[in-house]
Amino acid sequence: MKALSLRAARPPAEPGARARYGIGLRWPLIGALIGTLVALIAFAPASWLARGLASVTQEQLLLTDTRGTVWQGSGVLVLSGGAGSRDFSALPGRLEWSLGLQQLGLILRLRQACCLNGEMQLLLQPGFGHLAISVPAQGDWQARWPAAWLSGLGTPWNTLQLSGSVRLTTRELRLDWVQGRWRQSGAIQLDFINLASRVATLAPLGSYRLNISGDPASGASQLQLSTMEGALLLNGSGTLGGAAKARFLGEASAAPGREAALNNLLNIIGRRNGARSVISIG
Numbered sequence: 001m002k003a004l005s006l007r008a009a010r011p012p013a014e015p016g017a018r019a020r021y022g023i024g025l026r027w028p029l030i031g032a033l034i035g036t037l038v039a040l041i042a043f044a045p046a047s048w049l050a051r052g053l054a055s056v057t058q059e060q061l062l063l064t065d066t067r068g069t070v071w072q073g074s075g076v077l078v079l080s081g082g083a084g085s086r087d088f089s090a091l092p093g094r095l096e097w098s099l100g101l102q103q104l105g106l107i108l109r110l111r112q113a114c115c116l117n118g119e120m121q122l123l124l125q126p127g128f129g130h131l132a133i134s135v136p137a138q139g140d141w142q143a144r145w146p147a148a149w150l151s152g153l154g155t156p157w158n159t160l161q162l163s164g165s166v167r168l169t170t171r172e173l174r175l176d177w178v179q180g181r182w183r184q185s186g187a188i189q190l191d192f193i194n195l196a197s198r199v200a201t202l203a204p205l206g207s208y209r210l211n212i213s214g215d216p217a218s219g220a221s222q223l224q225l226s227t228m229e230g231a232l233l234l235n236g237s238g239t240l241g242g243a244a245k246a247r248f249l250g251e252a253s254a255a256p257g258r259e260a261a262l263n264n265l266l267n268i269i270g271r272r273n274g275a276r277s278v279i280s281i282g
Contacts, residue, residue, distance in 0.1 A: 046073035049097075056131070056177055059083045060153065063095070072098045077112075081154030089152025091115060091145060105132075115145050131177040135170045135186075143168040147195055159268060164195040164204060174214075182241050184214035184221045191228070199268055202261040206230010212240065225250055231258040232265070236279060247282035 046066035053063050060082050066075040074096045081087040093114045100107050105125035110116060120142050125132040135142070147162040172186035190210040196203035207228040212221050223238040225248075236250015252269055253276045254262040270277035 044070040046070060046075060049073070050075060059085075062088075064090070065094075070099060079149055079152030081152070085154055087152055087154040087158055089149050091149055116143050117141055129179070132174060133177075134174040137172075138170075141167050141169045147192065156269060159199065161198040162195055163197075165193045167191040167193060181219070183216075183219050184212070184241065185216055186214055188212040195230075197265060200232075200262060200265040202231055202258065204230065205232040205262075205265075206234075208234050223248055231255045232262055238281065245282045248279065249281075250279040252277040252279060 046063075046068045049070050050063040050066050053061060060080055062078040062080055063075040064078050067073055074094045077091045077095050079089050091112070091114060093112060096111045098109045100109075102123065105123055108122040108124055110120040110122070111118075117138075117140060120138070121136050123134045123136060125134075144165055144167045147164040147166050150157040150162060150166070151160075152158075167190070169189045169191075170186065171189070173188060174185045176183040176185075188211075190212070192208040192210070194204040194207060196205055207230055209226050209228055211224045211226075213224070214221055218239075220239040220241050223236075223240055225234055225236045227233050227235060231254060233253045233255060234250065236248055238246070238248030238250075240246045250270075252266055254266065259275065266272065266277040270279040272278075
């Protein structure tokens with residue numbers, strides 16, 4: 001005769017209980033994922049910002065020796081001839097930044113003792129495949145760099161070995177990065193002050209102004225170069241960005257009585273045409 005089992009049979013689990021049990025497992029997992037994502041955003045390394053800057057400038061403006069996070073950190077600004085170039089030139093000191101939320105975008109605050117006039121602010125408005133950068137109105141100039149920094153761009157700057165300074169001011173400036181191209185509205189003004197070169201015996205050569213104005217109709221920026229003062233006379237115009245290649249056509253010449261002192265420089269910076277040197281890019 002078989003023994004009877006006294007163990008009670010376990011009733012089948014109700015469907016609702018199984019669902020509650022599954023949800024109970026998922027909530028901790030979802031919480032952990034959200035916490036990881038928040039931590040990743042909050043402590044994103046400054047090197048991420050460096051990679052983004054290199055990408056949108058085609059590796060001509062680099063941020064090296066980065067410290068801190070995307071939100072607050074510092075690094076060294078370097079000009080380069082681009083991918084594969086062996087030409088590099090770093091600004092003295094470190095660029096410091098802080099990044100915070102502002103309305104529907106981000107506000108980037110920049111400080112650098114050598115080169116920025118107080119605190120420079122940039123308003124960033126990212127989107128899907130799009131980035132807009134605008135510069136709020138600021139009095140006087142925003143930045144001033146040693147002209148020697150330009151040698152990092154390679155030819156012809158590394159040959160000229162300029163001294164002097166470059167001063168940046170803007171007016172209602174906005175840059176839009178769309179489909180791999182920059183589109184500008186507003187204006188950028190670059191003043192090249194008291195320039196001198198190692199290939200010229202005369203110093204200083206002069207001071208010059210490059211105006212870069214956005215053209216919303218064509219999507220290209222208009223370039224206009226003029227001489228403010230000096231023995232070396234420069235002028236020219238061109239376009240930058242948009243669907244077409246960058247183009248610039250200008251000329252250089254010597255002020256009366258300065259031809260002999262500037263003859264070697266005129267041979268280097270362009271194609272010689274009598275007393276003039278024709279500068280053609282693109």
